[in-house]
Amino acid sequence: MILEKNISLKKIWQILEQITDPEIPVISIIDLGIVRDVHVDENNVEVFITPTYSGCPAMDMISMNIRMALLQNGFTNVKITQQLSPAWTTDWMTEEGKEKLKVYGIAPPVGKSIDQKYLEELKVECPQCHSKNTKLLSQFGSTACKALYQCQDCKEPFDYFKCH
């Protein structure tokens, strides 16, 4: 039984790895650190997710996609539980996820979100030309999780995934 349970758990994590963020389709919900835990008990699966931002419109869609993907793989009793605490932080993003963001043209979060650090001006690297000579255009970019920067060297504007 324990063995079976472990096989199920492993399979579920693999399925979850295939689910991407609806707004940034290059990174998975695992890369983002949204999935906090998975419980399996007989035929019942419970997935614990934590929202990135309180009003993130992608969360309902992510929940639906998790449910659909698990159903398609034969897990019929799926419960998705939103967990608010501990609050999601960009520190939970995987290194692989940060690398994928960069390739996609979004500067990944710099440093850790602890203390007040994320309120200071940061040296954000341009994902295009890697120059650190960049400036903040707007604290809020195309979505709540991003800020808008511009590179002073190649002049390209780009999104920065804010530390949170």
Place this chain on the structure above:
Amino acid sequence: MSENHINISTNQPFNYCLHLADNSLIMGHRLSEWTGHGPMLEQDIAISNIALDLIGQSRNFYQYAAQLKGEGTTEDSLAYLREANEFKNILLVELPNGDWAKTILKLFFFSTYQYYLYQKLINSSDKQLSAIAEKSLKEVTYHLRWSSEWVIRLGDGTEESNKRIKNALDELWAYTGEMFLPSTYETEYAENNIGVDVSSIKIDWDKKVNEIFEEATLPSPNGEGLGVRSFGKEGNHTQHLQAILKDMQYLQRAYPGCEW
């Protein structure tokens, strides 16, 4: 003393939770009115994002309140099917947006308030309130930073922008006092260590406001700002709330339970 001695107070912070939810919902709704009308695309996007954060926070509080109430209550029934006198938001958030300066100053006062309130609410003995506060505080920190920068920019900007933000101050200051005057349920839950004693955050709030005003070359606001007759937290609202609800609740009232 009183004839209606119905004490609905249990240890469950239903009213307190509604108050926090209503503050965020109405402020978020007001800010969302700027969507498509911001002075610049970046600012339009910024204020819409802040609106979304606040509406998201209100959802978390409404969901919890609905859970406490039970009996088929949902976040939607709380947001869409209550009358104006059942809303517990402070009057400040329901005031019309006015111009950009007034909107910014209102958001700055409110974000500063939320910033210090949530810092304390994290220590609530109620785990869910603490969790929502922890989540919301991260967002509010950005709101505070953004609105502070705008207050400085407008105050220390042109003659026109300075005049506008001073006008905004004249119009809004009287409404700030309500934030620190506890309602009956706030007092009750502060005593139980579930809620926050709002009078205790006034010092920090004043300090922050003065610090930003100084940088904005604005005069330090005087007085307690208690000139409000009505008390939104207890359900006494201006006619502006009626107008918001008429707009916001139209669909659910015209087509009860509708979905798409």
